[in-house]
Amino acid sequence: MASKKERILVTGGTGYIGSHTVVELQQAGYPVVIIDDLSNSNIDVLDGIERITGIRPDFVEASCTDIEALSKLFADYPDIRGIINFAASKAVGESMQKPILYYRNNLNTLMNLLELMTPNNVKGIVFSSSCTVYGEPDVNPVTEQSPIKKATSPYGNTKQISEEIITDVINAGAPFKSIILRYFNPVGAHPSAEIGELPNGVPQNLIPYVTQTAIGIRKELSVFGNDYNTPDGYCIRDFINVVDLAKAHVIAVERMLTDKSDAKIEIFNLGTGNGLSVKELLDSFERATGVKVPYKVVGRRAGDIEKVWADPSYANNVLGWKAETPIDDTMRSAWAWQKKLRERGIM
Numbered sequence: 001m002a003s004k005k006e007r008i009l010v011t012g013g014t015g016y017i018g019s020h021t022v023v024e025l026q027q028a029g030y031p032v033v034i035i036d037d038l039s040n041s042n043i044d045v046l047d048g049i050e051r052i053t054g055i056r057p058d059f060v061e062a063s064c065t066d067i068e069a070l071s072k073l074f075a076d077y078p079d080i081r082g083i084i085n086f087a088a089s090k091a092v093g094e095s096m097q098k099p100i101l102y103y104r105n106n107l108n109t110l111m112n113l114l115e116l117m118t119p120n121n122v123k124g125i126v127f128s129s130s131c132t133v134y135g136e137p138d139v140n141p142v143t144e145q146s147p148i149k150k151a152t153s154p155y156g157n158t159k160q161i162s163e164e165i166i167t168d169v170i171n172a173g174a175p176f177k178s179i180i181l182r183y184f185n186p187v188g189a190h191p192s193a194e195i196g197e198l199p200n201g202v203p204q205n206l207i208p209y210v211t212q213t214a215i216g217i218r219k220e221l222s223v224f225g226n227d228y229n230t231p232d233g234y235c236i237r238d239f240i241n242v243v244d245l246a247k248a249h250v251i252a253v254e255r256m257l258t259d260k261s262d263a264k265i266e267i268f269n270l271g272t273g274n275g276l277s278v279k280e281l282l283d284s285f286e287r288a289t290g291v292k293v294p295y296k297v298v299g300r301r302a303g304d305i306e307k308v309w310a311d312p313s314y315a316n317n318v319l320g321w322k323a324e325t326p327i328d329d330t331m332r333s334a335w336a337w338q339k340k341l342r343e344r345g346i347m
């Protein structure tokens with residue numbers, strides 16, 4: 001069955017969203033090859049993917065900024081017809097300190113891939129973008145037509161520039177398609193607890209900090225501000241289950257490769273449509289797991305958006321996709337993953 005579908009190159013495929021997407025692709029019958037430089041992930045992720053799907057994806061350890069390594073990969077796998085590009089640096093704070101690293105890594109990766117697609121007969125590329133392109137929206141929920149605001153970090157800027165590069169290349173007549181997916185806040189782990197989010201060092205994002213505090217690795221969570229102009233004073237986000245998010249990629253790949261649409265470039269918001277405050281998310285975690293997370297409210301974090309959530313109706317209607325996992329189930333999955341890491345002596 002697997003051999004009927006076309007091969008997909010997943011860049012950054014051992015990372016958080018990448019690994020969950022490889023699982024969904026393999027379960028849908030797509031042969032996959034991963035390229036990852038392991039700069040923010042671990043080779044053991046391949047074991048987790050294999051335990052869930054029974055298939056070990058092919059893997060090349062290299063950076064997509066290395067065009068020679070990429071060219072060799074395409075020569076070794078002449079059957080690649082689609083790309084999902086997750087490979088990128090993604091820490092907002094770090095990008096303020098190391099802008100060149102971010103521009104070089106994220107933009108060179110994309111340009112190398114786009115350049116090699118045509119000579120290698122690749123039909124389409126799915127690109128991981130972000131709700132950061134909307135900045136602090138004037139109106140919520142945001143649709144794909146909501147204004148793009150000036151990026152507040154080099155990381156956010158790389159996502160805006162990447163969207164423009166893809167658009168320019170396609171408008172210049174490139175013989176392939178692209179689907180740009182703007183993610184809101186992905187959280188949770190695979191229900192098997194075989195794969196999940198495993199950031200290097202001290203977590204920057206909320207949920208890994210919450211689970212590491214709950215298990216005792218961190219003393220307490222610092223909540224960045226409860227004096228925002230929101231009903232309970234805490235920031236509001238659209239937290240989307242990572243497996244729901246991964247599934248949208250399989251639909252996007254299928255749409256690109258089977259000519260379900262004539263559009264050469266399409267953009268979709270991937271969110272739930274529900275805004276949840278940081279406090280409501282903590283309540284959900286405690287309700288779902290029975291574990292209380294010690295926290296204290298501290299000052300606001302520079303650069304934080306007050307509130308943003310998606311209008312996902314375009315993705316719902318056009319892709320026939322919907323994020324449906326209840327948030328309590330998602331929180332339970334994040335906790336099960338953290339406990340699995342402890343069981344295995346990893347964290």
Ligand code: WQD
Binds near residue numbers: 221
């Ligand atoms: C969520 C909320 C924090 C940590 C980032 C990227 C975005 C996207 C997802 C990227 C905020 C609060 C957090 C903590 C806290 N894509 N918080 N204490 O900033 O919404 O978005 O990740 O990779 O592009 O910018 O996510 O998880 O960092 O924060 O109170 O220790 O949790 O202030 O309100 P964010 P986050």
